[in-house]
Amino acid sequence: MKIEGRNAVSEAINAGTTIDRLVVEKGLKDAGANKIIDSAKSRGIKIFFRDKTALDRESTTKRHQGFIAEITDYKYSELEDIFAYAAEKGEPPFLLVLDGVEDPHNLGSILRVAECAGVHGVVIPRHRAVSVNETVIKVSSGASAYVKVAKVTNINDCIDELKERGVWVYAADMSGTSIYKSDLKGSVAFVIGGEGSGIKRLTLSKCDGAVSIPMFGNVNSLNASVAAGVVTYEYIRQNRNGV
Numbered sequence: 001m002k003i004e005g006r007n008a009v010s011e012a013i014n015a016g017t018t019i020d021r022l023v024v025e026k027g028l029k030d031a032g033a034n035k036i037i038d039s040a041k042s043r044g045i046k047i048f049f050r051d052k053t054a055l056d057r058e059s060t061t062k063r064h065q066g067f068i069a070e071i072t073d074y075k076y077s078e079l080e081d082i083f084a085y086a087a088e089k090g091e092p093p094f095l096l097v098l099d100g101v102e103d104p105h106n107l108g109s110i111l112r113v114a115e116c117a118g119v120h121g122v123v124i125p126r127h128r129a130v131s132v133n134e135t136v137i138k139v140s141s142g143a144s145a146y147v148k149v150a151k152v153t154n155i156n157d158c159i160d161e162l163k164e165r166g167v168w169v170y171a172a173d174m175s176g177t178s179i180y181k182s183d184l185k186g187s188v189a190f191v192i193g194g195e196g197s198g199i200k201r202l203t204l205s206k207c208d209g210a211v212s213i214p215m216f217g218n219v220n221s222l223n224a225s226v227a228a229g230v231v232t233y234e235y236i237r238q239n240r241n242g243v
Helices: 006-014 031-042 052-058 078-087 105-115 134-139 157-163 201-206 224-238
Strands: 002-004 021-024 047-050 067-071 094-097 121-125 148-151 167-176 187-193 209-212
Touching: 002 006, 002 134, 006 021, 006 031, 006 067, 006 134, 021 052, 047 052, 078 121, 078 148, 094 105, 094 157, 094 224, 105 121, 105 134, 105 224, 121 157, 148 157, 148 167, 148 201, 157 167, 157 187, 157 201, 167 201, 167 224, 187 224
Parallel strands: 021 047, 094 121, 094 187, 121 148, 167 187, 167 209
Antiparallel strands: 002 067, 021 067
């Protein structure tokens, strides 16, 4: 798997991601480029300097910014890892559960939101959904190196387990109560639906409730990553005093 772009490569290095090979465009001398190169050298990463045309040919996203890193496949977490991380931080578990998000740009943006907001983990289904790939890593601007992502066989079974462990599960759905009138204190997981189809009926029925985002325009729905950002930061507002 390849990681491309300055932010993504820099964060991968800082997070201790195993990088098998780092390809850098020849002639880069700015401070940002030198910082990445020095960090890679200090960690013993093999660096290969190539002409820009060589990186253009190798690039998947075509926006490499002079840096392409080859890593082993993305390492997913287990649900237990997410709970352990929350316990380590002394915080009630806070998760995002994605029901069939297929656009890698949405998943990348959601991981970026999750990392910025201190979400303990993101759950994605094993089938009929996008996995963490090169585009996701690039769009996340390095957040994928820090966010715990659990890939599960069945989202509904995962919701049952979350509820058994004391997590309140809310679907982000237009049928719900306004999120600004909902009590979101404590251990919470938000279910975010996929593009177009939204949250599946059975999955919706499994949730403890549903929360909606008020709409005042002619379009009555938000992009999945934008919706994730809105509900996530309302949770932050309600749970972290003084923020």
